[in-house]
Amino acid sequence: xxxxxxxxxxxxxxxxxxHDAVVIGGGLVGSAIAYGLRRSLERVAVLDxxxxxxxxxxxxxxxxxxxxxxxxxPRYGSWTISSAELWPQLAAELLDKTGVDVRLEQxxxxxxxxxxxxxxxxxxxxxxxxxxxxxxxxxxxxxxRKELADVMPGIGPDVRGxxxxxxxxxxxxxxxxxxxxxxxxxxxVDYLPRxxxxxxxxxxxxxxxxxxxxxxxxxxxxxxxxGLGNPELARHIGLDLPVRPQRGQIIVLERTRPVLxxxxxxxxxMDEGSWLIGDSQEEAGYADEVxxxxxxxxxxxxxxxxxxALRDVRVVRSWAALRVMSRDGFPIYEQSExxxxxxxxxCHSGVTLAAAHALKLAPMIAADALADDxxxxxxxxxxxxxx
Numbered sequence: 001x002x003x004x005x006x007x008x009x010x011x012x013x014x015x016x017x018x019h020d021a022v023v024i025g026g027g028l029v030g031s032a033i034a035y036g037l038r039r040s041l042e043r044v045a046v047l048d049x050x051x052x053x054x055x056x057x058x059x060x061x062x063x064x065x066x067x068x069x070x071x072x073x074p075r076y077g078s079w080t081i082s083s084a085e086l087w088p089q090l091a092a093e094l095l096d097k098t099g100v101d102v103r104l105e106q107x108x109x110x111x112x113x114x115x116x117x118x119x120x121x122x123x124x125x126x127x128x129x130x131x132x133x134x135x136x137x138x139x140x141x142x143x144x145r146k147e148l149a150d151v152m153p154g155i156g157p158d159v160r161g162x163x164x165x166x167x168x169x170x171x172x173x174x175x176x177x178x179x180x181x182x183x184x185x186x187x188x189v190d191y192l193p194r195x196x197x198x199x200x201x202x203x204x205x206x207x208x209x210x211x212x213x214x215x216x217x218x219x220x221x222x223x224x225x226x227g228l229g230n231p232e233l234a235r236h237i238g239l240d241l242p243v244r245p246q247r248g249q250i251i252v253l254e255r256t257r258p259v260l261x262x263x264x265x266x267x268x269x270m271d272e273g274s275w276l277i278g279d280s281q282e283e284a285g286y287a288d289e290v291x292x293x294x295x296x297x298x299x300x301x302x303x304x305x306x307x308x309a310l311r312d313v314r315v316v317r318s319w320a321a322l323r324v325m326s327r328d329g330f331p332i333y334e335q336s337e338x339x340x341x342x343x344x345x346x347c348h349s350g351v352t353l354a355a356a357h358a359l360k361l362a363p364m365i366a367a368d369a370l371a372d373d374x375x376x377x378x379x380x381x382x383x384x385x386x387x
Contacts, residue, residue: 113161113162243326246348
């Protein structure tokens with residue numbers, strides 16, 4: 001193999017040629033962006049470090065979730081809603097191209113509360129969320145215990161109710177990643193697995209040179225979508241990304257007949273019948289292993305208090321993965337001022353935001369400019385002087 005240029009297996013760029021865009025990161029964020037870029041650009045490549053990387057995509061809960069999003073940044077609320085609205089289009093396109101059904105369901109979602117105090121706090125939170133200037137409005141209501149029991153039979157005696165919205169839903173995150181990667185072959189995107197980006201430079205002609213152990217790729221546009229690897233990569237293009245890992249753990253229960261009509265924020269039933277219990281949020285650095293019984297016990301206890309029948313469903317396995325969290329928890333989207341044509345995309349909601357990344361963000365990148373209303377997501381928000 002030529003050590004200076006990686007010959008793309010898909011044939012989109014001739015050896016020694018220049019790609020229209022190179023995306024660093026083959027997880028849900030990078031794959032969705034690459035999918036969207038290929039809609040308007042001819043030569044797109046994806047560098048995927050592989051399973052040696054800290055991959056948030058392999059530990060995703062699979063919610064397409066709107067409620068609770070946007071407190072402190074209403075623009076994030078509207079960005080999330082726009083993605084939820086575009087999800088049916090993305091799911092239909094992927095099914096048509098690849099034959100993979102990502103099992104999208106958007107019938108609503110529930111956030112259960114297990115005490116009167118939690119009930120009141122949830123009402124206050126949702127009310128305050130919707131009252132923010134610029135926050136898009138969507139229908140929500142608090143269900144009391146009787147109303148919730150009609151929607152979710154078999155709730156436990158501790159359950160006081162739940163917040164309900166019609167805008168929430170679920171998808172299968174593994175099938176989504178599979179569909180996006182299958183689309184690369186269909187659309188002739190150059191997918192380059194086990195390729196770690198080791199260096200980035202921009203020449204006087206505005207072309208980016210991305211070094212890997214297997215050679216160098218050249219591109220007119222560059223997208224950093226490498227999750228927790230983004231801070232190191234971003235320094236090559238003059239950006240400082242305040243991103244940290246946050247561990248989440250999941251309990252997987254055996255398959256049962258379909259029981260749960262609507263997903264909960266911490267409990268869902270997959271399309272094949274298995275159950276996921278989750279939503280731990282642990283500041284554990286880069287430790288991505290399952291961390292014993294205390295956290296898992298807390299997750300299991302709350303799930304059983306919510307739906308006591310789960311006591312009789314056996315645990316199959318558990319896993320842990322690292323979320324990609326910015327300092328304030330919101331996404332970061334930005335074009336480098338010192339290296340025009342280089343963009344960064346960092347977030348922890350790869351499933352929820354997949355449609356927005358593919359159908360809204362990618363066209364902006366292809367056009368070489370983010371829209372003005374994306375400014376709240378730039379790193380400039382971290383550099384505002386305190387009064």
